[in-house]
Amino acid sequence: MISPLPADLVQAILAIHLAMEMEELYTALAKYMEELCGISRFSCFLFNNDNHCYSLAYSNVIESSIWDEIVFKENQAPFKELIDHEPLLTPIPLTWFGNSYDIHWAKRLTISNETAAVIVFHEYPENLEENVISLRFLLSHFTNAIVRTTIFCEMRSSKEEQASRLDLINEMGEMVGNKSLEPTLATLMRIALKITRAEVGSILLYNDAGELQTSIEWGLNEEILEALHFTNPEPIPYLEKVSSSKDIFIETDINHNDQLSFTDQEHRINSIASFPLYTPHESYGLLNVVNLDPDSTIEDQDLETLNTIAKLAATTIENHRLREMTGK
16 A cells, blocks of 8 residues: 655645746745755756756855856766765865855756756755655656746747747838838837847948948947958958848957958957848848847847848838839
């Protein structure tokens, strides 16, 4: 006959599975680990099976402001020798970001034979022999819950990002029929800086003489861009080469690109992204943003969104030019 689970353990498992947010999940784990096992000080490191790194996701010992910065390769994790071994009565002191933390034990959490996370205990688990079954049950259910909650949060985040991108496209789409070109270009400039997280930017359009001329300048003038050249095989002005192409150009580290030379001594350009403005009938100019946020990565979907918005803006420019030609 199988003995029923203790009521407090059933309550703990239920609370963990009802949690739909990461914060709720860790709060439930902390509460019941202390109630069932007397463990109150712990950290949880999620494991990424693609890059084999542990990243700190939660701790009630380590200050939350540095969680994102605590990442270890699997073979360099300071707690790797303690995983699944007996707890140490005398802890290993570890120093992270100038603070010392005691580690007594580390427990691997697995699902389908793959590591999902590691719980690091910062205190000795008293009466472990009496509580080991409860702790095992609790952590087993926590492992399933953390995988489920991670997937849920990622899906929600993805949906929110998709909705945000669609809002930006719709915003530009509403400008296509605008008879005034300036608001359209200003909207394009604002969206471009938002998506790329760049410092400054500008929009250059071809004038009647076929030369690029600044139409919108948000901290980036023509003189700065004219100081940027491609150097191989022979010097070519950046604007001339990029504007003649219909391809997006992005360089996140100009200073270490041997193919580019920036001769302006008074200004600083670390990175640049340029988006040609064209329709199937004509090329109209170039959108440029410089000094992108070095701590952010422009995803492919971000580029696709901005490219779509740039094409909508180009359609607006074309409509504006046609109206000027017809006098309407």
